[in-house]
Amino acid sequence: MRTNTKLTGRVIFKGKPGYEAARKNWDPHTDRFPKVFVFAQRTQDVANAIKWARINNVPIRPRSGRHALEPNLSQVNGGIVIDVSEMKKIMLNKKNNTVVVETGNRVGRIVDTLARQGFIAPFGDSPTVGIGGITLGGGIGPLQRTTGLISDNLLELEMVDAKGRVIRANKKRNSDLLWASRGGGGGNFGVYTKYKFKVLRSPAKATVFSITWPWEQFEKVVKKWQVWAPNASTKLGSELTVGPKRGGNVSMLGLYLGSKREALRQLAPILRVGTTTKRTIRSLPYIEATKFLLAPDPVLTQKFSNQFSSGFGRRPFPNSAYKVMREFLTKAEGGTPAGFFFLNWGGAIKRIAPKATAFYWRNAKFYVEWNSSWVKPSHAARNIALARNTRKKLQPYIVGSYINVPDQGIKHSGPVYYGKNYPRLRRVKAKYDPKNVFNNPQSIPPAKVRI
Numbered sequence: 229m230r231t232n233t234k235l236t237g238r239v240i241f242k243g244k245p246g247y248e249a250a251r252k253n254w255d256p257h258t259d260r261f262p263k264v265f266v267f268a269q270r271t272q273d274v275a276n277a278i279k280w281a282r283i284n285n286v287p288i289r290p291r292s293g294r295h296a297l298e299p300n301l302s303q304v305n306g307g308i309v310i311d312v313s314e315m316k317k318i319m320l321n322k323k324n325n326t327v328v329v330e331t332g333n334r335v336g337r338i339v340d341t342l343a344r345q346g347f348i349a350p351f352g353d354s355p356t357v358g359i360g361g362i363t364l365g366g367g368i369g370p371l372q373r374t375t376g377l378i379s380d381n382l383l384e385l386e387m388v389d390a391k392g393r394v395i396r397a398n399k400k401r402n403s404d405l406l407w408a409s410r411g412g413g414g415g416n417f418g419v420y421t422k423y424k425f426k427v428l429r430s431p432a433k434a435t436v437f438s439i440t441w442p443w444e445q446f447e448k449v450v451k452k453w454q455v456w457a458p459n460a461s462t463k464l465g466s467e468l469t470v471g472p473k474r475g476g477n478v479s480m481l482g483l484y485l486g487s488k489r490e491a492l493r494q495l496a497p498i499l500r501v502g503t504t505t506k507r508t509i510r511s512l513p514y515i516e517a518t519k520f521l522l523a524p525d526p527v528l529t530q531k532f533s534n535q536f537s538s539g540f541g542r543r544p545f546p547n548s549a550y551k552v553m554r555e556f557l558t559k560a561e562g563g564t565p566a567g568f569f570f571l572n573w574g575g576a577i578k579r580i581a582p583k584a585t586a587f588y589w590r591n592a593k594f595y596v597e598w599n600s601s602w603v604k605p606s607h608a609a610r611n612i613a614l615a616r617n618t619r620k621k622l623q624p625y626i627v628g629s630y631i632n633v634p635d636q637g638i639k640h641s642g643p644v645y646y647g648k649n650y651p652r653l654r655r656v657k658a659k660y661d662p663k664n665v666f667n668n669p670q671s672i673p674p675a676k677v678r679i
């Protein structure tokens with residue numbers, strides 16, 4: 229290792245102009261005071277930054293879209309943030325149905341670029357999430373029952389390892405790293421700079437829907453949704469949100485990859501529940517449908533801090549789980565984005581075996597997450613406790629947790645995030661980062677290697 233390695237790219241040390249803007253993450257609760265930010269312009273800048281960090285003994289945090297949901301993942305006090313967000317090339321190969329993206333792209337930019345050219349890129353509920361982080365943890369959203377997780381479409385990758393070497397992985401070369409990068413989570417093995425995905429042709433049109441109910445009807449709606457949504461056509465993706473008791477409502481957003489007539493038939497059972505207060509069901513050109521679902525979500529204007537927790541439902545909640553939901557929603561702060569969120573599972577996700585990629589939780593009926601939310605730092609402790617205590621109470625009704633929506637209150641979290649894939653992930657970690665250079669509060673420790 230050369231000792232004169234210099235930082236290259238756009239470099240901002242603490243106290244220099246641009247530092248305050250550089251340290252603004254989506255969730256203010258995750259902002260820290262790193263020693264330096266390196267905004268890499270090319271892969272070599274990443275390699276130089278890693279070498280510099282190791283020589284100077286500075287902890288590293290890779291960063292792409294700034295949407296980390298727990299502290300100390302993409303920023304750390306006194307550390308170096310290797311930020312790839314200015315590496316944004318997108319190269320679509322229409323002949324091979326593949327796209328190569330640099331990891332600094334935000335999901336919305338990829339969705340938009342591909343939709344204009346007649347292709348689908350899977351997305352979640354926010355356009356500003358970074359493709360860098362979302363891919364590594366899985367990448368869930370309303371198209372997943374057709375396309376699979378974002379990571380299920382990952383064919384190849386480029387990553388810079390702890391020695392500053394550029395590693396490429398695909399089915400033939402370093403296939404264990406590809407396996408681990410499809411759901412193993414960010415910040416574990418190195419800094420990723422490029423992903424190659426397979427892509428599907430988009431339909432000319434899709435039907436989108438946005439339905440709301442009064443908060444008081446949440447139990448009825450969620451009950452029906454939990455038996456309806458996982459069994460609806462796999463062309464239908466549905467996100468169901470229940471807000472706080474004070475000022476919240478129940479809302480369902482989603483899409484159906486087909487005509488409005490078929491969509492209405494699919495939606496009929498859920499539309500019969502309770503009294504809807506808003507029903508928008510529209511057939512739109514595919515690109516407009518993506519815009520409908522991906523409302524603007526700028527990073528710098530966020531004022532709410534959040535504590536999330538997540539899991540997977542294998543069967544509909546019993547009445548006792550609704551009691552827990554009600555208690556949480558009653559205590560959650562009004563006028564905030566706190567609440568419960570459900571997404572239907574099945575289809576393409578289930579067709580892949582749990583051990584075929586690092587993403588383990590494939591046999592569920594639905595995904596569930598909940599978050600408390602606050603503005604004043606003095607409200608943090610009680611809201612964090614609220615979300616974490618709710619996890620304890622919901623534990624009998626859920627399995628696992630989603631690494632991209634983590635909860636650092638989970639003890640011995642490895643098997644919770646990765647199920648039976650955890651031991652293999654630790655072996656891959658031992659191979660690619662044996663000294664645990666890439667670590668964070670929830671990263672995978674290397675397996676102990678016998679000499």
Ligand SMILES: Cc1cc2nc3c(=O)[nH]c(=O)nc-3n(C[C@H](O)[C@H](O)[C@H](O)COP(=O)(O)OP(=O)(O)OC[C@H]3O[C@@H](n4cnc5c(N)ncnc54)[C@H](O)[C@@H]3O)c2cc1C
Pocket residue numbers: 254289290291292293294295296297301302312331351352353354356357358359360361362364365366367368369413414415416418419420421525632633668
């Ligand atoms: C508003 C919002 C909506 C969301 N919606 C969804 C959704 O619909 N579906 C879903 O699946 N998830 C969703 N998430 C969760 C999201 O997938 C994770 O927060 C994800 O880790 C964010 O990635 P990022 O690159 O934006 O974040 P960052 O804060 O930049 O990074 C997050 C983690 O990934 C690591 N990482 C980032 N880039 C790299 C890289 N290039 N190399 C190595 N490690 C890297 C970081 O070190 C960190 O550990 C949402 C999050 C938010 C805040």
